[in-house]
Amino acid sequence: MKLKFICLASGSSGNCFYLGTDNYGFLIDAGIPVRTIKAALKEVGLDFERIMGVFVTHDHADHIKSLGTLGEKYNIPIYATCATHVGINRNYCMTQKLVSCMRYVEKEETLRFRDFDITPFEVPHDGNDNVGYFIECDGKRFCFITDLGHITDTVASYIMRAQYLVIESNYDEEMLAHGPYPQYLKDRITGPNGHLSNKATAKFLAANLTEDLKYIWLCHLSRENNHPELAYKTVEWELRGVGIIPGKDLYLSALKRTTPSELFEFE
Numbered sequence: 580m581k582l583k584f585i586c587l588a589s590g591s592s593g594n595c596f597y598l599g600t601d602n603y604g605f606l607i608d609a610g611i612p613v614r615t616i617k618a619a620l621k622e623v624g625l626d627f628e629r630i631m632g633v634f635v636t637h638d639h640a641d642h643i644k645s646l647g648t649l650g651e652k653y654n655i656p657i658y659a660t661c662a663t664h665v666g667i668n669r670n671y672c673m674t675q676k677l678v679s680c681m682r683y684v685e686k687e688e689t690l691r692f693r694d695f696d697i698t699p700f701e702v703p704h705d706g707n708d709n710v711g712y713f714i715e716c717d718g719k720r721f722c723f724i725t726d727l728g729h730i731t732d733t734v735a736s737y738i739m740r741a742q743y744l745v746i747e748s749n750y751d752e753e754m755l756a757h758g759p760y761p762q763y764l765k766d767r768i769t770g771p772n773g774h775l776s777n778k779a780t781a782k783f784l785a786a787n788l789t790e791d792l793k794y795i796w797l798c799h800l801s802r803e804n805n806h807p808e809l810a811y812k813t814v815e816w817e818l819r820g821v822g823i824i825p826g827k828d829l830y831l832s833a834l835k836r837t838t839p840s841e842l843f844e845f846e
Contacts, residue, residue: 580600580601580694580716580717581600581601581844581845581846582598582599582600582716582717582719582844582845583597583598583599583600583601583604583625583842583843583844584596584597584598584721584743584842584843584844584845585597585619585620585623585625585839585840585841585842585843586745586796586798586834586839586840587611587615587616587619587620587839588610588611588615588619588836588837588839589725589798589799589800589834589835589836590641590799590800590801590802590835590836590837591641591799591801591802591836592610592611592641592802592836592837593610593611593615593641593644593837594608594610594611594641594642594725594798594799595607595608595609595610595611595616596608596723596745597620597625597630598695598714598721599625599629600694600716602629603629603630603631603693604625604629604630604631605630605631605632605633605634605692605695606630606632606633606634606649607633607634607636607712607723607725608633608634608635608636608642608643608725609633609635609642609643609644609645609646609649610639610640610641610642610643610644610645611644611645612644612645613645613648613649613653616645619839622839623839623841623842624842625842630649630653630655631655631656631692631693632655632656632657632658632682632692633646633649633650633655633656633657633658634658634659634684634697634699634712635657635658635659635663635667636702636706636709636710636711636712636723636725636726637663637666637704637706637707637708637709637710637726638659638663638666638667638669638670638706638707638708639670639706639726640670640671640672642725642726643667643670643672643673644672646667646673646677647673647674647675647676647677648675649680650677650679650680650681651675651676651677651678651679651680652675654679654680655680656680656682657677657680657681657682658682658683658684658690658697659681659682659683659684660683660684660685660686660699660708660710661683661708662707662708663706663707663708663709663710664677664681664683665707666706666707666708684697684699684710685699686699686700686701686710687699687700687701694716694717695714695715695716696714696715696716697712697713697714697715698712698713698714698715698737699711699712700712700713700733700734700737701731701733702724702726702727702731702734703727703728703729703731703734703771703772704726704727704728704772704773704774705728705767705770705772705773706726709726709727711723711724711725711727711734711737713737713740713741719742719743719845720740720741720742720743720791721741721742721743721744721745722737722738722740722741722743722744722745722746723745724737724738724744724745724746724747725745725747725798725799726747726749726774726799727747727774727775728770728771728772728773728774728775729771729775729779730775730779730783735783735787738783738787738792739787739789739792740791741791741792742791742792742793742794743792743793743794743845744792744794744795744796745796745798745834746775746780746784746795746796746797746798747774747775747780747797747798747799748775748776748777748780748781748797748798748799748800748805748810748813748814748833749768749774749775749776749777749799749800749801749804749805750768750774750776750777750801750804750805751776751777751778751804751805751806751809751810751813752769752776752777752778754803754804754805754809755768755769755776755801755804758803758804759803760803760804768804774799774801777797777805777809777810777813777814778813780797780813780814781813781814781816781817781818782817784814784817784818785817785818785820785821785823786821788818788821788823788829792829793829793830794829794830794843795814795829795830795831795832796832796833796834796840797810797811797814797831797832797833797834798834800833800834800835800836802836807833807834807835808833810833811825811831811832811833814831815831818831
């Protein structure tokens with residue numbers, strides 16, 4: 580079975596990923612306008628009508644802005660934990676509340692979604708009941724971890740089973756330390772329930788890379804405290820230090836904040 584994957588946006592201005600087959604697909608988060616989702620999918624030959632669900636990682640605005648429209652206007656099921664659903668409907672950005680479209684997932688319980696087995700798992704972040712998703716289909720294993728303050732044993736266990744990994748690389752430590760953010764915000768970002776730095780992501784991957792992991796996308800890069808080239812180089816440097824050459828031994832990419840990635844197809 581051929582799988583199709585594209586990042587539509589990744590960053591504090593909005594996050595949205597698409598994963599599917601030749602016939603249908605679903606979104607991970609929907610923090611960008613519906614018209615942007617439609618345009619980006621159309622650009623790569625995917626129909627908006629093929630979206631059969633949205634799986635939500637947490638209730639921060641940059642992950643949920645379009646859920647009301649997708650769920651209540653287009654009747655697309657919205658999957659999240661019970662606590663996340665509560666947080667979604669309390670969020671200031673949700674002018675259209677979720678009612679009929681709500682579907683529930685449980686951490687560590689695998690949901691069968693058509694051809695996909697989707698397992699939510701807990702990640703440390705300061706939203707309302709945050710999860711990552713481990714997704715299996717036709718022998719292919721994806722792991723999505725968009726926002727997290729540190730890598731727990733649970734998170735690590737799913738990363739180390741993945742062939743395709745989307746993982747946060749939010750900030751460069753020096754840029755954040757010397758940047759314009761107030762101290763309380765810096766403390767939030769660097770805290771155990773904040774965001775993952777380039778260095779933390781790089782060191783974990785270098786120390787725990789498995790032979791199965793062949794694609795890595797670095798996501799949720801900060802506009803003020805990071806650059807795609809810097810995130811890429813930081814991870815590349817650590818991987819090269821253990822003899823892994825990006826571009827030769829695996830694919831590595833730093834996703835841009837508002838520009839869709841290319842469409843990836845996996846046989």
